[in-house]
Amino acid sequence: MSAISDYRKREESVTMSAESVGESHELLTLNIGPHHPATHGVLRLIATLEGEVVRDIKPIIGYVHTGIEKTAEQKQYWKAIPVVERMDYLSYYFNAMAFCGAVETLLGLEIPPRAQYLRVLHMELNRIMSHLVWLGTSALDLGAMSMFWYCFRERETILDLFEMSSGQRMHTRYFQVGGVIEDIPVGFAEKVQAFVDDMPTRADQYADLLEKNEILLSRLRDTCTLDAESLLGLNVTGPLLRAAGVPWDLRKATPYCGYEKFDFKIPVGTVGDNYDRFRVRHAELYESTKIIDQALNGLPEGPWIADDRKVVLPPRHELATSMEALIHHFKLVTEGFRVPEGECYFPIEAPRGELGCFVRSDGSSKPARVHMRDPSFVNLQATAPMVKDSYIADLIATLAMVDPVLGGVDR
Amino acid sequence: MPDQAGLEAIAQELRAADASSVLGTTFDRGRAEVQIDPAKNVAVIELLREKGFTFLASLHGVDYYPEEPRLGVVYELLDMTAIDRISVKARVSIDDPKIATVTKIWPGADFPERELYDMFGVVFEGHDDLRRILMPEDYEGFPQRRDFPVGGEPVLFTYNETDQYGKDR
Numbered sequence: 105m106s107a108i109s110d111y112r113k114r115e116e117s118v119t120m121s122a123e124s125v126g127e128s129h130e131l132l133t134l135n136i137g138p139h140h141p142a143t144h145g146v147l148r149l150i151a152t153l154e155g156e157v158v159r160d161i162k163p164i165i166g167y168v169h170t171g172i173e174k175t176a177e178q179k180q181y182w183k184a185i186p187v188v189e190r191m192d193y194l195s196y197y198f199n200a201m202a203f204c205g206a207v208e209t210l211l212g213l214e215i216p217p218r219a220q221y222l223r224v225l226h227m228e229l230n231r232i233m234s235h236l237v238w239l240g241t242s243a244l245d246l247g248a249m250s251m252f253w254y255c256f257r258e259r260e261t262i263l264d265l266f267e268m269s270s271g272q273r274m275h276t277r278y279f280q281v282g283g284v285i286e287d288i289p290v291g292f293a294e295k296v297q298a299f300v301d302d303m304p305t306r307a308d309q310y311a312d313l314l315e316k317n318e319i320l321l322s323r324l325r326d327t328c329t330l331d332a333e334s335l336l337g338l339n340v341t342g343p344l345l346r347a348a349g350v351p352w353d354l355r356k357a358t359p360y361c362g363y364e365k366f367d368f369k370i371p372v373g374t375v376g377d378n379y380d381r382f383r384v385r386h387a388e389l390y391e392s393t394k395i396i397d398q399a400l401n402g403l404p405e406g407p408w409i410a411d412d413r414k415v416v417l418p419p420r421h422e423l424a425t426s427m428e429a430l431i432h433h434f435k436l437v438t439e440g441f442r443v444p445e446g447e448c449y450f451p452i453e454a455p456r457g458e459l460g461c462f463v464r465s466d467g468s469s470k471p472a473r474v475h476m477r478d479p480s481f482v483n484l485q486a487t488a489p490m491v492k493d494s495y496i497a498d499l500i501a502t503l504a505m506v507d508p509v510l511g512g513v514d515r
Numbered sequence: 516m517p518d519q520a521g522l523e524a525i526a527q528e529l530r531a532a533d534a535s536s537v538l539g540t541t542f543d544r545g546r547a548e549v550q551i552d553p554a555k556n557v558a559v560i561e562l563l564r565e566k567g568f569t570f571l572a573s574l575h576g577v578d579y580y581p582e583e584p585r586l587g588v589v590y591e592l593l594d595m596t597a598i599d600r601i602s603v604k605a606r607v608s609i610d611d612p613k614i615a616t617v618t619k620i621w622p623g624a625d626f627p628e629r630e631l632y633d634m635f636g637v638v639f640e641g642h643d644d645l646r647r648i649l650m651p652e653d654y655e656g657f658p659q660r661r662d663f664p665v666g667g668e669p670v671l672f673t674y675n676e677t678d679q680y681g682k683d684r
Contacts, residue, residue, distance in 0.1 A: 174663075209545070339570065447548070472661075
């Protein structure tokens, strides 16, 4: 069997729901992706078109499935953090937070306030970073090329901050079970402050560039609207749901990690079209900046990681003087810590919606099951009802506004 | 989360509707869970939906190897008005892993159910399009099961691409 016929054979089970349209027309089945810049990753869409109108799409995923959930089962809890971070590669702090939060709940570990503030600070920087990538690439899809450079300029600033606090630009492994690995370095606060002061002006500039752009507006306004009820049925969360007017944000609804101490608003849209999706995320840039400002200026003094030596690595300097610290260090690095039996589902508000980490512990030092409810994976299902009976050009715009990260979809 | 008493009250109500539907309850570290009979998952979920748990936050699988029934199907339900969560768990055996679909209630359960089928081999009866989602279509086995080995599959390189999975190419 040739490679081509084998490929077709694998597609046999993909059924298209669109009906035939009579004698004068015929439906065209068009393959988009998996390697196409507009799919924002390795997403493949089989689109059924009637002329230029999309009648049905079938997303085919799994091209970057790397079995991270299975891999995490083979690792000790603290060694699973780096693999878990690599799921949704634009929101690594959130992945780490969901996993660490679940493990901390199972352990019953108390997190010091400074660690919580540092976590919030980094998560909100990450949210801005993720939204900037979304804004830049989406605008690129809609023909606004210069936006990409402006957004990536600010993203670079954030990545520099991540590098400063943890040594890594992406997949930082900054969050640990119990807190964060290190206190922020000297000079970090000033740089974050400079960024916070700068960011609202930058966001204003993005708005100036895009908001009055006739082409952009006509491509976004009233395109691919989906009402809140359908979105809730599809289990969609995050900016997509908020764009349809549902003010659902886990940071407000069930505050975790000390979010109840921060003053911020939840931007919501009105009708749930692509324009609202764009506006909601853009408005979140300002709100996240506000949270970072509060976290930075209200940063409490104290330890940045819990003081439980059975779970948390001892400080480096103690290894040279304390035998006990050395033993703890050795045990933690070789065997890892054991987590009492139980199950936990820890949901947080990631840039794309509810990111829930389910961890089952069987009492050993490795998790018996790790599952990530990734918002991209669930939200991707909403694309088909959104783009049904709209133009194929709007399909590209909608896909950009849904903002799926394929690393998170396929895990 | 409902507290211990709240969870018992919900379980009582479910039992009142159908005495055999609830197999047990667990309240552990703030997480309320109801274990149910897999044959009655749709009825239980419909009842919980009427009580306000209208949003399916997550649907995932667990393998309790070597305990039987091995496979757990977990529904994380969310009440967006009262801001409450409850987990519903149905356990199915490895020999006959069948459970009714909830895609009729939530169309968004489509992908998670396909993932569960793909990874654990749980068959969702009534699902319109139950096929593998993340693994290749011609893949054999269910990789997230605990007895599925890691590294049991050779990595495909040019020199061995005709030996294993690509032999018909």
